[in-house]
Amino acid sequence: MKDKDERVIALLGQPNSGKSTLFNALTGMKQHVGNWPGKTVEKKEGYFEHNGNKYLVADLPGTYSLSANSDEEIITRDYIAGGKADVVCILADSSQLERSLYMTADFAGITVPVFLVLNLCDVSESQGKKINAEEISKRLNIPVILFSAQNKKNYDKFYEALEEALAKKTTLDSKNLESKYETIPYYNTIKSLVKDDLIPGYSSVWLAAKAVEGDEPLIAKIKTSLEGDSRSAFENAVAKINSDTDKKWVLVTGEAKFNWIDDILNGCVTSKSNGRKLSGFDRIITNRFLGKPLVVLIVLFGLIASFIPAIPFMGLGSAVEYLAGPVTRALSSINCPAFVTAIICDVLINSLSFILKMLGFVFGVTLVFGLLEEVGIMARISYVFDNTMSKLGLQGKSVMPFLVSFGCTMGGAAGARVIDNWGQKVLTIALAWAVPCGAAWAVVPMLSTVWFGGAAPVIIAAILLVMVLHMWITSKVFGRTLVKKEDRYGMIMELPPYHKPKWSSLFRYVLGRTKDTFFRVTKVVIIVSFVFWLLTFTNSGSMDNSVLYRVGQFIEPVTKIFGLGWKTFMAFVVSSLGKEGAIGVLSSIFTDHNMLTVGSAVASTHVENINELLVANVAKPEALAFIFAITFNMPCIVALAATYQETHSAKWTAIIAVYYTVLALLIACAAYHIGLLIW
């Protein structure tokens, strides 16, 4: 993708360093989101032009260091060492300079041109800190700028630093850090063995320090690159480090890095405030009793707020739906074959309408979550729900997608984006599917009332109970594979100072995301709708000849075990497309016997006397089985597609979908047999 005259900038920074804001501000809508080859980590690239030069910006995954603790960290350092970047821009948080310069210290020894952006200087100024960037720049021998994404003037400084770093090929002066490393005996041994060009892209200083730290992937790489005596000498040194139980050398290099940072900052930062106390809002949100209700309120308020931007999308979706009538008439007037009309009107128009309506949630949720993240509230939410969510193997943040899923599972899946660990993100989405969405809440209480009258609240309570159990079991089933034991660290996270969002950058990000989701989701939804259409289409317009009808009738003896007759089973299958349509589908099965359409699955129309029909035709135990089956079935095709979009894994999307279908039937089976005992 790289043009010849294009320069590549890699953005490197810890989470909360404002990296995404800078990336969005630089590239605007010229972004491309994909996957790192062979990995499930998201790859973000964008473009911009300045002074007639084209730049490609790679937004490297937000990591805390350049160790090999996660896929994200390995991708990050391989990218830099691989020589793909012409220049690296390291971001540090100027309000927490000492800690956030760790990435710079971990970078020291790498010889790629680099410049340092001390971001969020508006926050550090408000804390009364004064930072002498010029002096830091002298000490590091690279351009260093104070920066805040808020202020347009800052960008000129940014471009200047960028151009200077590229022109002078400024590399980080790490001599003082080296002399600190040299007090470690193993470091000296290893450094004498690894030459600068042993592994392209890494200097001997960096390699030796990482080897001392016990960095397994790198040690393996060094071993294969060395030969003969030096190889065995290296192996000996590594074996000695491992057997040295007295000292953890990773701690020693860590201390060396922070000592080096102290030297760099010495005299360059003056601060009026000594330490920081919890702000008023922080005291409330971290309160043992008030914290959780406050988070739920914030999310609920956010959901309501996100409805406002969702309205235009919903209007557009409904407008598209109305096209079906006129288009059908137009097509039949030109004698278009019935199946072509059906594909265009039923499959394409209805899918599109459904996606557009749901897309509003994605837009709203991405905006609200993005805002919470940028302002700094998301980190507090993580804190508040850390203990609860860690029982499921998740981060505290996972509570947000769960709450959103009560409204819309697609929104929940889109919201899972804020979870930075892939395995935990997939697990969060897998659990969010168990939360009955708005469409389920529109259908299930009504169906419960039809059959069980005053006992409906009991059914609803049972559903909520099953939901909790379901989530717990699912976390056990998938947790082991998705979130490995060694990844199950409890929370180690900074609570960043609050700061104002950069609205234009946020909006561009949200628009870009929504656009991306739209295209990816549409592909999946149209394919699934088309398969559904193949299963249900008949030339006669009656359902009798459709594949689904025949299969349903044929396997009825099997579905009966789960408590579902062919009619309710068909309605169950259709409900995996969209729960809105469950009643409408029952209504056509029990009345006109018309062919089932994609339209009927995703819209909420039904005949008036549906209640009497249902009570007369379906006995209570089967009804109970049906209610549980559709509640815990796959949420809808759009949620399925969004899951694929967020997890970047067709395999895991399929696993989750099959798992939910099977488990819904098992739950139905249990409900049926309990029902048989009662009635």
Added chain:
Amino acid sequence: MEKDKMKTLFEIGKDKTCVVAAVKGDTRFISRITSIGITPGCKVTIVKNEKSRPIIIYSRDTMIALNRNECKNIMVNETGDAA
């Protein structure tokens, strides 16, 4: 300092200060905790320490939330009250 005076981080009360004496655990954990700024010798102020919730500390200019289990691996020497 004497070893028997050392405490784990979560034994230190609110508004007390301490100095990290040792960090235990595997390489992954140490590398992670180092990258957030907790290394032997660094000063820590306890901002909030309540049962069954992550502990909040202030260290190297940063407010940090730490799971209690992780705190077991961080040994400190108490130095007094925060100014």
